[in-house]
Amino acid sequence: MNSNRILEHPILEFSEGSDIPFSFDGKELVGKSGDTIASALHAAGVRVLGHHFKTGHARGFYCAIGNCSSCLMIVNGVPNVRVCVEPLKAGMVVNSQNDRGVLP
Amino acid sequence: MQKTADVAIIGGGISGLSIAFNLAQAGVKNIVVLEKNFLGNGATGRCGAGIRMQWGTELNCLLSKYSCEFFEQAQELFHNNIDIEFEQGGYLIGAGTDEEVEQFKRNVKLQNDLGIESVFLSPEEAGEIMPHLDITKIKAATFCHRDGHLNPFRTTEAYSEAARSLGVSIYEYTEVQDILLDGDKLKGVRTDKGDISAPLVVNAAGGYSKLIADMAGVDLPVYSQRHQIMVTEPVEAMQDPMFMGFSLNIYIQQVPHGSFIMGRSDDSEPTDLRLTSSWQFLEKMSETCTTLMPRLGQLKVVRQWAGLYNMTADAQPIYDEAPELPGFYHAAGFSGHGFMLAPVTGHVMSRKIMGEKADIDVSCLNVSRFKDGGLLPTESSVV
Numbered sequence: 472m473n474s475n476r477i478l479e480h481p482i483l484e485f486s487e488g489s490d491i492p493f494s495f496d497g498k499e500l501v502g503k504s505g506d507t508i509a510s511a512l513h514a515a516g517v518r519v520l521g522h523h524f525k526t527g528h529a530r531g532f533y534c535a536i537g538n539c540s541s542c543l544m545i546v547n548g549v550p551n552v553r554v555c556v557e558p559l560k561a562g563m564v565v566n567s568q569n570d571r572g573v574l575p
Numbered sequence: 576m577q578k579t580a581d582v583a584i585i586g587g588g589i590s591g592l593s594i595a596f597n598l599a600q601a602g603v604k605n606i607v608v609l610e611k612n613f614l615g616n617g618a619t620g621r622c623g624a625g626i627r628m629q630w631g632t633e634l635n636c637l638l639s640k641y642s643c644e645f646f647e648q649a650q651e652l653f654h655n656n657i658d659i660e661f662e663q664g665g666y667l668i669g670a671g672t673d674e675e676v677e678q679f680k681r682n683v684k685l686q687n688d689l690g691i692e693s694v695f696l697s698p699e700e701a702g703e704i705m706p707h708l709d710i711t712k713i714k715a716a717t718f719c720h721r722d723g724h725l726n727p728f729r730t731t732e733a734y735s736e737a738a739r740s741l742g743v744s745i746y747e748y749t750e751v752q753d754i755l756l757d758g759d760k761l762k763g764v765r766t767d768k769g770d771i772s773a774p775l776v777v778n779a780a781g782g783y784s785k786l787i788a789d790m791a792g793v794d795l796p797v798y799s800q801r802h803q804i805m806v807t808e809p810v811e812a813m814q815d816p817m818f819m820g821f822s823l824n825i826y827i828q829q830v831p832h833g834s835f836i837m838g839r840s841d842d843s844e845p846t847d848l849r850l851t852s853s854w855q856f857l858e859k860m861s862e863t864c865t866t867l868m869p870r871l872g873q874l875k876v877v878r879q880w881a882g883l884y885n886m887t888a889d890a891q892p893i894y895d896e897a898p899e900l901p902g903f904y905h906a907a908g909f910s911g912h913g914f915m916l917a918p919v920t921g922h923v924m925s926r927k928i929m930g931e932k933a934d935i936d937v938s939c940l941n942v943s944r945f946k947d948g949g950l951l952p953t954e955s956s957v958v
Contacts, residue, residue, distance in 0.1 A: 549873065550810065551808055551810070551875070570811055571809045571810050571811045571833040572808075572809075572810045572811060573810065573811045573813075574810050574813065574870055574871075574873055574874070575873070
C-alpha cells in the first residue's frame with residue numbers, strides 16, 4: 472500500500488500517520504494523517520485523476536502546489552477541487568472529474 | 576508605412592474596424608486603421624460583449640436592432656470562416672424597484688412597436704428561464720430571446736480580416752501623436768512611425784478619444800471611467816441568458832467555455848484612464864452576484880480586469896463631423912455600449928463620411944447637443 476510513498480527525504484521528515492479511510496470512484500482506500508487527497512491517491516497507486524472535458528485526455532498529479540488545475544476532482548459532490556492542496560479527511564467521497572463540473 | 580491615405584481611422588477597436596470595413600465595402604480605397612497597441616486592446620477586448628435590443632429609447636432600440644441583425648448574419652457578411660460565437664440565449668433583465676417595473680412595461684411596449692420580440696415576465700416566469708436566480712430579489716423581468724453575447728476577440732478578428740481582404744491597411748503598434756493641420760484645415764496624422772496625409776480622419780479611439788480630439792484642437796465632451804469585470808472558473812452550462820439589472824447593478828453571463836463573466840457599475844470609479852483592478856470591486860461584485868444567485872457562491876474567481884467606458888452626458892454616442900474641423904469625424908462616447916453598437920457605428924459613420932444617407936437617422940447624435948441644451952433623454956437601461 473505504501474510502496475508509492477516517499478519515506479526518506481534529504482530535508483523533510485515524515486512521521487508515520489494514523490489511517491484515514493476515504494473512497495475513490497466507489498473503492499474504499501486508506502490514506503494517512505497529513506495527506507492531501509492527491510498524496511493519498513498517489514500512495515495508493517492512482518495516477519489518473521480525471522479526464523479533460525473537451526479532449527478526453529487523462530489528467531494527473533502535476534504541479535502539486537494548487538496552481539495548474541490538472542488535478543481537479545469532485546469531492547463530496549463539489550467539482551473543481553484542487554486535490555493536491557486539499558487535506559484528506561476521514562469519510563471523504565472523491566470522484567474522478569471528466570467534465571467542467573456541475574455545481575451542486 | 577504608407578505616406579498618404581484617403582481615410583485615416585484612429586483606433587483598432589471594434590468601432591474603428593467596423594467603420595473601415597463599411598467604408599471598404601462601399602468602395603472607398605486607401606483606408607488605414609492606426610492602433611497604438613494590438614487590435615482590441617482597449618475596451619473592445621475588455622468588455623462584456625453582450626448584444627441586446629431591449630432598450631428604453633427608440634433610437635437605442637433601432638441602433639441595437641440593426642447591430643443584432645448584423646451579428647446574426649455576420650458569417651455571410653464577413654465572407655470568412657471566423658466563428659464569432661454569437662450565442663443567442665436571450666437577455667433576462669430583472670426589475671429591482673417598483674419604478675423599474677413601470678419603466679419595463681413601457682420599454683416592452685416601445686420595443687414591441689419597433690419589432691423587437693421582448694416579453695414582460697413575472698418573477699416566477701423569470702425563474703423558469705434561470706433556475707438559479709433567487710426570484711424573491713426581483714419584482715418583475717423582461718426577456719428577449721434574440722439577445723445574447725459573443726466573443727469580442729473573435730469578432731475583432733472577423734472584422735479585421737474582412738477589412739483586410741477588402742484592401743484596408745491596418746497598422747498595429749502605431750501610435751497617433753498629433754493631428755496635422757495646415758492653418759485651420761485638416762492635413763493628416765502624425766504617428767510614431769511617420770506622417771500620413773489624409774483629407775479624412777476618424778476618431779474612434781474609445782477611452783482615449785478625448786486625447787485625440789485635443790490633438791486636433793476640437794471639443795469632444797466625453798470622459799472615460801474605469802469599469803471592472805471578473806471571471807470565474809468554468810462549470811458545465813447552467814445559464815443560457817445574459818442576466819442584467821440596472822437598480823440591481825449587475826450583468827452576468829456564462830460564456831461557451833463555461834466561465835461566468837460579470838460586471839457592475841460604481842460611481843466612485845476613477846476617471847483618470849487607469850486600468851488597475853480593485854479589491855473593492857471583487858468584494859462588491861461577489862456580494863451582488865451571490866445575493867441574486869446564491870448557487871454561484873461556490874464558484875472560484877480566477878481573474879479580474881478593467882476597461883474604460885467613454886461617457887457622454889446623456890449616455891448616448893456621438894456620431895458627427897467636428898464643426899470646427901471639416902473632415903475630422905468622431906465616433907465616440909459610447910458610454911459602455913460601443914461593442915454592441917459596432918455594426919451600426921460602421922454603417923452610419925461610413926455613410927456620413929461618404930456624404931450619403933444612412934438607414935437610420937442619427938443626426939440627433941451630434942456633438943453640438945451638449946452645448947445647445949439639446950441633450951437626448953437619458954437612457955435608463957444601462958449598467
